[in-house]
Amino acid sequence: MYCITSVKSREGCSLKDLRIRFLIILFVLGITWWLAFPLKEKVKLGLDLRGGLDITYEIDVDQLKKLTSDQRAQSIMDKLDELGSVDYKVTVDKDGSIHVKINDLPKNKLVEIEALMQGFVNYQFIKVADGEYTLRFKKEALTKLIKDAQMKAVTVIRNRVDELGVKEVNITTYGIDRIRVQIPGIKDAQEAIDIIGRTAILQFRLVEGPAASMDEKVSDDVEILPEITDKGVRYWKVQKRVLLTGDMLKNAYVGFDNMGRIAVDIEFNSVGAQKFAKITNENVGRLLAIVLDQKVQSAPQIREPIYGGRAQITGNFTDKEAKKLAIVLRAGALPAPLKKLGATIVGPTLGTDSIRRGVKAITYGFLLVLLYMMVVYGFAGVIASSALVANFIIMMGIMAYFNATLTLPGIAGLILTVGMAVDANVIIFERIREELAMGKTVGAAIDSGFSKAFWTIFDANMTTLITALVLYFYGTGPIRGFAVTLSAGIVASMFTAIFMVKFIFDFFHKIRQYKTLSI
Amino acid sequence: MNRKPINFMGAAKYLFPISIILMIISLGILTFKGLNYGIDFTGGTLLHLKFEKEVSISDLRKAVADTGLKVRIQPVAKGASFSQIGMGMKFKSDEWILSTVYLKDSGEGWTKAKFIKVLEDRLGVKVKEILKSSDVGPTIGKELKWKAIKAAVLALIFMMIYITYRFEFWFGFGAVFALVHDVLLTLAVFSLAGFEVESSFVAAILTLIGYSLNDSIVISDRIRENMKIRYSKDFVELINVSLTQTLRRTLNTSLTTLIPLTLLVLYGGPALFSFSFALWIGVLVGTYSSIFVVSPIVLHAQKGAWRVK
Numbered sequence: 001m002y003c004i005t006s007v008k009s010r011e012g013c014s015l016k017d018l019r020i021r022f023l024i025i026l027f028v029l030g031i032t033w034w035l036a037f038p039l040k041e042k043v044k045l046g047l048d049l050r051g052g053l054d055i056t057y058e059i060d061v062d063q064l065k066k067l068t069s070d071q072r073a074q075s076i077m078d079k080l081d082e083l084g085s086v087d088y089k090v091t092v093d094k095d096g097s098i099h100v101k102i103n104d105l106p107k108n109k110l111v112e113i114e115a116l117m118q119g120f121v122n123y124q125f126i127k128v129a130d131g132e133y134t135l136r137f138k139k140e141a142l143t144k145l146i147k148d149a150q151m152k153a154v155t156v157i158r159n160r161v162d163e164l165g166v167k168e169v170n171i172t173t174y175g176i177d178r179i180r181v182q183i184p185g186i187k188d189a190q191e192a193i194d195i196i197g198r199t200a201i202l203q204f205r206l207v208e209g210p211a212a213s214m215d216e217k218v219s220d221d222v223e224i225l226p227e228i229t230d231k232g233v234r235y236w237k238v239q240k241r242v243l244l245t246g247d248m249l250k251n252a253y254v255g256f257d258n259m260g261r262i263a264v265d266i267e268f269n270s271v272g273a274q275k276f277a278k279i280t281n282e283n284v285g286r287l288l289a290i291v292l293d294q295k296v297q298s299a300p301q302i303r304e305p306i307y308g309g310r311a312q313i314t315g316n317f318t319d320k321e322a323k324k325l326a327i328v329l330r331a332g333a334l335p336a337p338l339k340k341l342g343a344t345i346v347g348p349t350l351g352t353d354s355i356r357r358g359v360k361a362i363t364y365g366f367l368l369v370l371l372y373m374m375v376v377y378g379f380a381g382v383i384a385s386s387a388l389v390a391n392f393i394i395m396m397g398i399m400a401y402f403n404a405t406l407t408l409p410g411i412a413g414l415i416l417t418v419g420m421a422v423d424a425n426v427i428i429f430e431r432i433r434e435e436l437a438m439g440k441t442v443g444a445a446i447d448s449g450f451s452k453a454f455w456t457i458f459d460a461n462m463t464t465l466i467t468a469l470v471l472y473f474y475g476t477g478p479i480r481g482f483a484v485t486l487s488a489g490i491v492a493s494m495f496t497a498i499f500m501v502k503f504i505f506d507f508f509h510k511i512r513q514y515k516t517l518s519i
Numbered sequence: 520m521n522r523k524p525i526n527f528m529g530a531a532k533y534l535f536p537i538s539i540i541l542m543i544i545s546l547g548i549l550t551f552k553g554l555n556y557g558i559d560f561t562g563g564t565l566l567h568l569k570f571e572k573e574v575s576i577s578d579l580r581k582a583v584a585d586t587g588l589k590v591r592i593q594p595v596a597k598g599a600s601f602s603q604i605g606m607g608m609k610f611k612s613d614e615w616i617l618s619t620v621y622l623k624d625s626g627e628g629w630t631k632a633k634f635i636k637v638l639e640d641r642l643g644v645k646v647k648e649i650l651k652s653s654d655v656g657p658t659i660g661k662e663l664k665w666k667a668i669k670a671a672v673l674a675l676i677f678m679m680i681y682i683t684y685r686f687e688f689w690f691g692f693g694a695v696f697a698l699v700h701d702v703l704l705t706l707a708v709f710s711l712a713g714f715e716v717e718s719s720f721v722a723a724i725l726t727l728i729g730y731s732l733n734d735s736i737v738i739s740d741r742i743r744e745n746m747k748i749r750y751s752k753d754f755v756e757l758i759n760v761s762l763t764q765t766l767r768r769t770l771n772t773s774l775t776t777l778i779p780l781t782l783l784v785l786y787g788g789p790a791l792f793s794f795s796f797a798l799w800i801g802v803l804v805g806t807y808s809s810i811f812v813v814s815p816i817v818l819h820a821q822k823g824a825w826r827v828k
Contacts (some may be wrong), residue, residue, distance in 0.1 A: 048790070056659065339656075340623075340654070340656065341655075341656045342653075342654055342655040342656050343652075343653070343654045344651070345649070345651065345653070346651045347648060347649060347650045347651060349569075349648060349650060350650040353788070354788060357787060357788050358787075360786060361779070361782045361783050361786050361787060364786075365779030365783075366779075368778045368779075369778055369779065372774065372778065408790055408791060409719050409722060409791070412783060412787065412791055412794060412795060415780075415783055416776070416779065416780070416798070418775075418779050419775045419777070419778065419780070420730075420776065422771075422775040422776075423772040423775065423776070426768050426771045426772050427737065427768055427772075430765075430767055455740070456737055456740045459685055459736045459740065460736050460737055461733075463678055463681065463729050463732040463733060463736065464726075464729040464730065464732075464733060465729075466674065466678060466681065467725050467726060467728055467729030468729070470673055470674040470677070470725060471722055471726075474667070474669070474670035474725075475718070475722065476718075478718075479718060479719065479721075479722045482719075482722050482726075483722075486726070
């Protein structure tokens with residue numbers, strides 16, 4: 001490293017050159033100081049330091065396929081009813097394939113239903129015979145389906161989190177089927193988990209009759225679902241056919257039933273209200289099961305047709321449960337159940353505790369290293385220590401600029417960079433020592449010390465930088481925080497060790513014209 | 520040089536084979552004892568609890584036995600973590616970290632709340648605060664292991680490419696060999712001590728890789744420079760000289776890195792312990808290997824070629 005301008009005299013770099021370098025250093029420090037301070041506001045803290053909820057979900061693809069096919073089967077059955085067919089069977093397999101058998105439609109009507117099925121974009125249409133058809137998922141369509149579900153789930157989760165009144169939430173997606181929700185500083189994390197992760201698929205289905213147990217044999221178009229009451233579990237034979245779903249709801253809120261117990265009142269939108277009227281009209285006297293996530297919430301009897309589009313969900317609700325259900329129904333159901341892959345809840349005390357520990361370690365570490373450097377390298381050691389301070393400011397500035405998150409391993413990274421930053425200075429100082437021992441003048445020793453050391457420092461720092469990059473891409477959350485502080489530290493230390501410290505050396509040499517160097 | 524170079528290579532004649540033996544032993548330890556994987560890798564539930572009063576480890580063990588679940592107990596010490604390293608039966612604390620299987624899968628409807636209640640009932644002490652709770656499903660655990668291995672391999676490949684580009688092959692090989700040596704020995708220490716290993720440990724190992732290479736590069740750089748100026752006809756002397764010249768730097772750098780690391784190990788708390796201790800051991804071993812593992816390899820690779828010149 002020589003002087004920036006080519007003007008160089010025997011006493012060192014020209015004054016103009018020194019002035020330019022000084023301004024550059026001032027500029028860099030000034031900007032990073034402004035970016036980083038006050039620290040509390042400018043630097044983002046990770047969940048492990050702030051406390052909060054961090055939960056990762058995966059879309060249950062099997063259930064997604066089944067739900068999608070159930071909807072399609074529903075529309076097929078609606079159309080068949082429209083065409084006047086009564087002897088038909090529409091079933092959905094475990095893998096989501098739909099099988100249709102129609103026994104009583106003439107060819108000209110079959111064409112209509114075939115057209116409908118051929119229009120289902122995600123499915124491959126297979127005609128087994130006249131009146132017998134199979135629909136299977138297309139592979140490419142499946143990927144798109146999952147991705148769409150992922151996006152819809154993110155929206156629903158966001159709505160639910162909004163209802164919770166949470167101010168800050170971070171929702172990220174991984175791959176096609178994973179969702180990560182991070183809510184810093186939340187007070188009741190368990191409640192949040194209950195609300196966010198709840199599938200909340202609300203369905204209205206007709207009841208065939210009570211069932212004795214889960215194992216009772218039923219026909220293909222019926223399944224057995226449990227109802228959990230305060231007296232134990234009851235089983236129902238419920239039609240598989242879904243007549244109404246929760247996405248037809250306009251509103252849901254907590255109310256009371258006619259015995260004064262807590263219930264959830266729901267209001268359908270216009271389409272839903274119409275359908276509801278039709279269903280209640282055609283099925284007076286039958287039981288209508290309100291199914292929530294494959295469990296019968298209640299199965300009231302339809303006493304008369306209901307035209308107002310309002311209904312009530314009763315059950316064994318506590319005030320809290322009813323509120324949660326209302327929130328979840330208002331925000332909308334998830335497109336498919338979410339499997340919880342992992343969750344971490346960090347309490348706020350632990351966070352502040354960790355920060356306190358980290359700050360203590362950094363301060364003491366810094367002071368000890370400072371002392372050591374001064375003892376071993378004398379005046380040069382003092383200069384190196386000032387570089388450390390500058391280092392810290394620049395690192396924080398870089399982190400604030402890139403809006404990086406400081407995590408607990410990140411603090412460890414800060415502490416580590418104290419040691420590593422000193423290394424660059426050590427390499428340079430040792431080199432200068434050797435040059436002096438070889439008999440060079442102070443000015444020449446400084447110059448050749450810095451220039452010869454440059455490539456060594458560069459190589460050494462490159463390997464650490466490569467490590468940091470790999471860590472960034474491999475790691476999640478806290479580890480990424482470490483990689484970021486490490487990288488910021490390397491960049492900062494290269495600047496301070498090579499540019500800033502050299503300037504200080506040159507400056508002092510210029511004004512003092514040292515004959516020997518305390519190093 | 521105005522003073523006699525230290526005969527590092529003479530010592531290396533004995534130390535290098537010892538290093539190889541240590542590497543083999545480490546491999547053996549790792550294969551048979553293995554590492555104590557935390558829930559990040561195995562999946563499970565972790566509860567970092569603060570009780571209202573201090574509880575002794577034996578009482579806690581009895582309470583845990585009541586649940587019938589397999590639970591690992593770790594006390595959290597106030598202040599310095601000496602007690603992290605050595606735990607006796609008489610240990611008492613109000614802060615504990617308990618890790619067990621993934622409660623959702625363990626049957627009998629175990630939930631965190633139920634687990635805590637059983638503990639509270641048996642101990643007669645209530646939990647003041649749940650400082651941290653973590654559930655990791657088995658899927659994520661397995662993936663993390665894979666990701667860690669992939670990351671390490673990737674880092675190694677990039678390093679080798681970079682070093683081969685900047686130096687000659689044998690320097691690269693020597694550096695990577697020393698690196699493998701450092702990682703193996705560090706892992707073996709953890710295996711022997713039975714310390715828990717979780718995802719930040721992997722970060723420590725990767726950092727160690729970068730750091731170990733740092734050291735090797737600085738020394739290799741000096742050797743290469745002395746080769747260029749043809750410092751000595753005797754290659755052994757050339758290496759000794761290079762090592763002696765860089766000795767001060769090597770020692771000073773290690774010390775200035777070890778000082779903050781020691782503080783982290785002692786005061787960083789349980790969350791950072793495996794991370795900082797791994798680096799601590801790694802830096803020690805890494806300093807040793809830069810001198811006594813890299814150079815012998817370079818020596819034997821280049822000696823023949825050097826003489827001919």
